[in-house]
Amino acid sequence: MLATTVSAHEIGTTQVRALFKRDHTYVVDVVTSRTILDKRLHGDPVAKHVFLSFNGIPTAPQHAELMPDGIRITGDIPPHADAFTWRYDLVYSSYVLMLENESHGVTRQWLEATRAARRFRCRATLSRRPASPSSANTSPSDSPTSCRADSITSSSSSGSSC
16 A cells, blocks of 8 residues: 655735836735734735745836735836745745736746746736836836746646746
8 A cells, every 4th residue: 555645725814916017117916914914014014925926037116005804015126027025924834925917827836935936937928017117217028028928836737927
């Protein structure tokens, strides 16, 4: 008789969804118990506990606000960005990170507590953002950004592209 080991992820109380929009902005929603979140923040600003990077370069959230059901983080995707990484230090168990390039499906990664996510790789061209006075001198190659998963950390066999 053979023995086998089965492993699975327990669904935690935290879920994170990162949406990369065609207008070169992103929205990250952390859905969790507001009561527990308030206790874990200890009065700190939310931005102190979320770690975003594009192309391996740490990027401070432009806006991070507490919501009735967790946290909402928003900002602009930097020019030439082709990879996104996420880490969140207010969770103590495994949780799901859902990554989505607008209208291209969701990729899931299961993360253990405060471990960083695997890189979410940007590939396809998105529509250009309207020119602003500060971006009037950019070339068309400055704005393409779209994401797909570089690899998946979950035990599921979900596809790696959006």
